[in-house]
Amino acid sequence: MSLARAVWCHMIHRPSPSQKSHFPSTRSKSPFPKIIPPFVAGQFLCKLRDLIMASDSPKDLPVRPAEDAKAKNAPPADTLPQWLIERNELFEKLWQQHLEETKNRPHPEINVTLDIGDGNPSSVPAKAYETTPGSFLRDVPKDVSANVVIAKVNGELWDLNRPLEGDCAVLLLPFSNNEAREVFWHSSAHALGEACECEFGCLLSHGPPTPQGFFYDMAMPDGRVVREADWKPLDNRAGKIFKEKQSFDRLEVSKENLKKMFAYSKYKLHYIDKLVTGEKSTVYRCGTLVDLCRGPHIQNTGKIKAFKIMQNSSAYFLGDQSNDSLQRIRGVAFPDKAKMQEHLKFLEEAEKRNHLRIGKEQELFFFDEVSPGCAFLLPNGTKIFNALQSLLRSEYRKRGYQEVQTPNMYDVGIWKTSGHWAHYKDDMFKLDVEKREWALKPMNCPGHFVMFGHRERSYRELPLRIADFGTLHRNEASGALSGLTRVRRFQQDDCHVFCEQSQIMSEIEGLFDFLQSIYGLFGFQFKLQLSTKPDSSLGSQETWDEAEDQLKKAMTKFKGDDWTIDEGGGAFYGPKIDITIADALKREFQCATIQLDYQAPLNFGLEYMTHEQVEKTEKPEKAEKAEKAEKAVKTEETEKKKETKPIDPGPGRARPVVIHRAIIGSFERFLGILIEHFGGKWPFWISPRQILIVPVMPAVNDYVEELQQILQGDKLNVDIDISGNTMQKKIRRGQLEFYNFILVVGAQEKESRSVNVRNRDDPSSQKHGTMVPLDELRAKLKSLRKERRLVNAL
Ligand SMILES: [Zn+2]
């Protein structure tokens, strides 16, 4: 869900008869209740650190210390704040008008086909502005209807309670569908928000679904913090909300009325200003909550059968540390209790694999507030990084890539030429040097374009494949930083292929083979999705058709029909293929992308001599070309020329197609994914702790040291333990630290120049290892590393 849609989401409600009595007609003196104070400077550093270390795993999220348990000014549970009462009264007034208008509308019969999810649509009787998708549930088998969360009407998500407006195709979606689950969690966030407003009298800010559930951010009265002791009353309140089966009432409201309705909250007013671009937007009511929200939602809160508050923390409004510090409450909910149990089990497993925890235990990396969002890679983490990099380098050599290095900072002119300045300026780190404006690169592409254009190019050089491990910086908001998954400084296995239009298919085939060989090493399954030409795009229909055709052929050759298509989902400058990998817990990540680009060669004036031209003039006019390349980086001039720059560079010359591609993407993020995928049990070739040597008695310590020398000479990561601890204790430590192999040596081993091997992944070897002659061991370890085998076996 986009941020825009996510923030949208939240609320009022039609009071039940019993609640009506809570709506006195007195007016509050000020429409602005006191809100949380901005963050105090002294708390800044520790706060920042909390945020940096945060991940979406609930236990890692920052938790501010609890304040005095005597809550300040919390409203008695049965009293609703005045602003809430006024907001809801306005909603109710507009709601009655809406009902009146709907009633007076004609309700003509419409043609509706209904698909209950089995792919067999049938015609059903329906009337416009009367029949709702939810009304069809009465005639659907119980086992199906019980699972339905939301409808899709002509491909658009649609509330089950929202009347149909014309001829349409209706599809019912169960919780197992990703979009439906998002709607379910999004709706659950409303219920949480409602409970929070009632319990705390707080001002809600933003409450989106997340991959793990949902949260709601709020400003508590007088800056009080949420405590774990608050969870139980919230849980109880939520339980009542579910029992009441509160419906979600959708209402379109004019911007003017929205401002009146939410005048009490600067947070909601911010969203109204920023996100309501038309004359009106929608507001939803469930229970006592009325929220600004685009919807849609589940039919009623009674669908939520299992609900749990997972965590509370603080978070800055809009993730920006210069804004108010808010309280964030995270929860998760399911349509049945079994699913909740399953989820809690999954979280337990995920927590065991948490990359921040393992990163600390294995001394791989750390973060420090001296440079938020930029990881310090310790020696062990660097060993993994280097193993990955040398893997890629060896593939580059095999596959005809050339590694280059490009500058880290550029005059902003280049970013204007590339288009980043217009769309990405705020996400870049900017510098002023000698009165010129510079920026740190957030991606390598423009540097590579300059490199391509710096001299005359011939068709003979194509495809030209340029690889770069350059350091990139992106100015992520401090609140958005999260472990290794969201950082400010990172390196990528970034490549750009410059090729002829006719070479696209073979390049893509080569990339698929590359992908397969890399992901296969880690045991990742992966999926492909092609995004095609959007409505407005650069280049002719013919060029796009041809490019898409080549991509489709390559995908079919590689994966048969096992790939999906997102029609119209490509960027305006070219079609792309997204590659999603699934880890050991079946969580999906997107690391790789393959993006075709017809715009960049145009912006940077990239061209090459075609076959015909090379034959005509073997000697290119170097001076003229060098001048052209220089022009590409001269901002304003280029900006002006852009409008007039011809798409066709003239006879005998052509523009290359650029393919942007990364396979592992950010090394930092990939390291995080690998830690969690392997749970810290590294395959031998990438392991920072390959071998631990333990003596049976001090008398063989010299042999232990000699072995370490020999194996280190084989470029293996070898530790020894000749401390005063018992042998059992040393072995136990080695097992807990996931050494791939523990070599135990005594007098017998020393005598026979052999070792006793215990294999981390072979339980039968743990008590009594296997005796292996040293030379044989060395040969086997070397081949295990060279072949980069996934299975830890000699
Ligand atoms: Zn909503």
Ligand SMILES: [Zn+2]
């Ligand atoms: Zn690129």
